[in-house]
Amino acid sequence: MSDPTYAEHASPTVAYPVTSADGDNRQGQQKPKPLPAGKTPVGPGIVTAVGLTLAIMVVALGVVGVHDALVAAGATGGAPWIDSAVQAFNEVTPAVWLVPVSLSLVLLGTWLLLTAVRPRPRTAIALRSQTGVFLRPRDVAKLARNAAQEVDGVTSARVTAGPRKVTVAVQATTTEGVRTKVTQAVATRLGALATAPTVRVTVKTEGSSS
């Protein structure tokens, strides 16, 4: 990789040769360490969906307030929504329906509390590297499937992959030695993962019943 490749794109406000703050020319010096890894990618999580829902509810509540103000000003017809909603509860007495309602509210509230503190799901598997290089589990499965299909005798392969375990189900012309070869091929292909997954292989010969 040549230096100008990056220097051409840097477009600093004032063009200087690449030098350190104290003026030392860096060329010929030892290469610096790679940038440290960013945080492991995470998915949005349920809390994001809850946040979006609550944000929409806040907007809806605001619309209700503005509507009632417009009704009072005579700018729009109809009855104020807040009054109508409040009056619907007038002279309501406790009844047995309160039991399932209160139970549902407690369950919903507990779920919201747990959602608020639950960490967002990790969506990536790290590679062994000095900087941050990540694969999604489905991509680990694709790599493992490709490795399994390259083994002699294998006609097709299905793979499911998680952060710690890869399960490979292959169809082969023979069962002899195929399991070992597929296990080795998959383990080798995934050897760069930071945490080596457990590889589980099942072999079926073509025509055998499942």
Added chain:
Amino acid sequence: MSRRVITLDRFASFLVGLAVIAAGVLAFAWWLTPGWLPRSLDTSPVTDVTSQKWWPWVTGLAGAVLVLAGLRWLAGHVPHSRVGEVTLPGSDDDGRLRATATPVVKAAADVLQSTPGVRSATGRVVRERGQLVARLGATIEAGADLHDIAFAADQMAADLARVLERDDLRCLVQLKVATRTRSLPRVS
């Protein structure tokens, strides 16, 4: 999505959760009808308030504020964390050295793309979960050698460290395996 929005989502979820639990407990207590709770609901104190002259002003103003706040909260969920320029070391009172960071990372992505087994790569600088991150995405072949790609990513990240000289910059390379397989050249 910024860390602030995630924190707000969590805080709101927690508060609403507490309020909903309290409402549930109160509803159950009402069903048990202890002496300190009324036998039936009387909404006249509320309707007395809503019939005041100042009430429409309050609802109108509060409604407008809630609409704006809700829309701001919604907009916070849209990812827009791209970073334009970064300040380089050597900046002082006499002048500041600034570089448009994303083209530099795009150039790094081009270099990563030249690695055998990498079909395509893109890059940009983003602010993510409180960090300044050079975020690269690369599509690799199903038969690619992960050791080679990890090594190439380290080299690329070392070059980025040298060019941008930012101690707070992090690097994240997200690999995706191409759906359609393309055969790779073999070395015997």
